[in-house]
Amino acid sequence: MLGQTATASGDFLLDDLPGSSGRIDVLLRCIRAALLFSHGLRSDVRVYLVLRGGPAAPRVLRIDSKSARFIRPDERCLALLVKKTLAASPDDLGSQFVELRPGLALASGDLDCVLADLGEAALTMLEEQALDIRGVGLERDDAAYFLGDHLGFQPADRERLNALGATAVSVGPLSLHSDDVIAILSNELDRLEARTR
């Protein structure tokens, strides 16, 4: 998730997330959509939030479903968890991820931190107007999906990902909220897994 304005520090108000956090609320809702289903946490999902807002930016928050605890669906609880984690950042934070809470790790840097951490994963951008997700063969294992926030992708991000061989897919005819895009993408992957299991 590329957060163009989402604040990279814990310096936002729980009572006014949209107004005080550079719209980190958009990304919080994506955490829920990516990690949770009815019976708990998905077993093998990592969410990377690229936070480009505020003086501490850029930073990347990584949440790993394998080891994360206390991931609740409601936005305020997620906001509090993220706020505490960002506030706990050490002064010498570098481009390597440092785990600050179970399953939550932070790095100083931008998209490159994510790409270095992903290794050999197949890269796919979720974009309006791209090929329909139902018509392409999705990668099931070691796949990474990139989404913009409410502002979409910046041209430089698109160029960087294209240069690495990223493909682009869309989830349907309308431009949707990022968390809804994740719900639809996850559903497509669930269906793929059910077919190939």
Add this chain to the structure above:
Amino acid sequence: MLGQTATASGDFLLDDLPGSSGRIDVLLRCIRAALLFSHGLRSDVRVYLVLRGGPAAPRVLRIDSKSARFIRPDERCLALLVKKTLAASPDDLGSQFVELRPGLALASGDLDCVLADLGEAALTMLEEQALDIRGVGLERDDAAYFLGDHLGFQPADRERLNALGATAVSVGPLSLHSDDVIAILSNELDRLEARTR
């Protein structure tokens, strides 16, 4: 949306929605998923929240996308809007919907209020293990979709809807949060509309 425990009065805390509202947070997230897309409100969606928790229950809150204003995606803003609307209920509220804010109307009653208000709409339940939504012909116009909350459907609701000829569909192999189910259902309807436009 059938909220088994969601409080029917404005008597809940914005700072602790999951703990103080009978999980009205589950329903708030469904409002966002049903009504909003990237560029604003969907043009022709009505959300009914059946609120069965607390002393004022049962009540139904109806939100109509055609006339609703100030529908924001973040949970706290939605909670405040719903809280104010519930708190503004007149003492003599009956089973007819009374509009209390633009697009937001309240009635005293349960599922029957919804059914009476729907008229001739085709009824469909979203249920795990039912027929796959991709294999059935969805109704595009005047269709009503029923979802449970985190507790699912009560047997009496299922029987009532079945007796009225409701069908059941599922959105995929996993049990998902209600807001994700709505995102996937909306996507299916968007695709249907794009095909038949």
